[in-house]
Amino acid sequence: MMKLLVTGGAGFIGSAVVRQFLAETDDTVINLDKLTYAGNLDSLGDSYDHPRHIFERVDICDRAEVERVFQQHRPDAVMHLAAESHVDRSITGPAAFIETNVVGTSTLLDVARGYWSELPSEQKQRFRFHHISTDEVYGDLGPEDPAFTEETPYAPSSPYSASKASSDHLVRAWQRTYGLPTLITNCSNNYGPYQFPEKLIPLVILNALEGKPLPIYGKGDNIRDWLHVEDHARALRTVLAQGEPGRTYNIGGRAEKTNLQVVEAICDxxxxxxxxxxxxxxxxxxxxxxxxxxxxPGHDRRYAIDDTRISQELDWQPQENFDSGLRKTVQWYLDNPEWVNRVRSGAYREWIEANYASREAVS
Structure with missing residues (x-):
């Protein structure tokens, strides 16, 4: 049993991690989340009231509060998922991405380093800082280019991916300079239940249910690799338990699809x-x-993940293929209109209108 500090644990991926740990282990989860627009305690379901779940509403940029959480709860490991993560929002307002993803990660790393350095030797040896990142830090690929590996040079295209690339570099610097035992994972596009409705798959599902237009950028030929969020959560748990400190692991769903193919599959x-x-x-x-x-602006053409390292070294494999995962996802949104209605706040509707209504339709 361990005490795990999860930042961003009320977000889409973070809540899946929290739910899995509480359902499938005996670990205690300290869930730290600022509860911005995409943080939703409803996404925890029954896990919110679980006796091994402790929620702390804290901003990772607030050093004093982060220090309090470490000293009060004494975690054995950190899984850092708190981030601003929507590319379009980063284009219209990049400052929030720099603040959370760069300054917040730096604050968290420094507090973790101070806490770790004072642990007894056995606990110090077991401690891990696991930073969850994205494949977008690698830039984009041509149609025939080989998939991203952990050795692919960074070439971020958007303010979002640049901020995540910066945070990755900070994690490596804290490991190299201070010896903090860190792990980094870079994942492909996630989908599944409880995803905030600004992302492609839930946006298309909900618009289609209401008979609204299904907006697709350009010709819809941009390619992404799709990873079911429950598979991602299992991969993160595997890396935390078995990964080698200082190492990076790419996590993909082995499901490259154009945006148009994804939307058409949902329609069908x-x-x-x-x-x-x-x-x-x-x-x-x-x-x-x-x-x-x-x-x-700057729309990346293609992302693809080579997951050889995690599959061979840690024996992780995705359990969902795209067809099975998408079918479950669509059904979840059909079965959970209450969650959808609660999450679709006035701020969300204003954002969707600002982002899509002003875009000129193209033939």
């Missing part, structure tokens, strides 16, 4: 399980709702 699932209402008689299938909009 909804045609089977949730046909368009008769009020949309001019439309025959959900695919008729697809609308191409002008592309965003």
């Amino acid at each position: 699932l909804l045609d089977t399980h949730y046909p368009l209402p008769t009020t949309h008689s001019r439309l025959t299938t959900h695919r008729d709702l697809i609308t191409f909009v002008s592309d965003r």
Whole structure:
């Protein structure tokens, strides 16, 4: 049994990690989250009231509060997921991404280093700082380029990916300079239940259910590798338990799809399980709702993950393929309208309108 400090544990990926640890281990989870627009305690489900779950509403940039959490709860490991993570938001407001992803990570690292340096030798040897990052730090790939490996040079394209690349470099510096036992994982695009509805898959599901346009940037030919969030959470637990300090592990879903293929797959699932209402008689299938909009600045062409290291060294494999994972995801949104209604606040609606309504439709 251990005490695990999870930052961003009310977010999409963080809440999946918290739920898994509480359901499948005897560990205690200290959940630290600022509860910004994407942090939602509803995403923890019954785990929020679990006797081994402790919630702390704390900003990782608040050094005094972070120090208090470390001293009060005495964690054996840290999983750092707290981050601003939406590319479009980083383009319209990059300062928040620098503050949280760079300054916040630096603050957390320095507090963790001070705490770790004073631990008894046995606890000090066991302690781990696991930083969760993204494949977007590597930039983008051409159609025939080999997938990203852990040795791929960094070439971030957006303020978001640049801020995550900066945080990765800070983690490596704290390991190299101070000896802090760190782990880094870089994952591909996540999807699954409880994802905030600004991301592609939940946005398309919810718009389609309401008969609204399904916006796709450019021609929809940008390619992403898709990783189910529960597979990602299992991978993170594996790396924390078995990973070698100072090492990086790429985590992918082995499911490269164009954005258009993803949207069409969602439409086809909804045609089977949730046909368009008769009020949309001019439309025959959900695919008729697809609308191409002008592309965003600096849009990366393709991401792809080579997961050889984690699969061979740590024996991790994804349990979901894209078809099974997407089917479960669509069904979850159909079955959980209460969660959707609570999360879709006025601020969310204003953001969607600001981001998409002003974009010129393209043929």
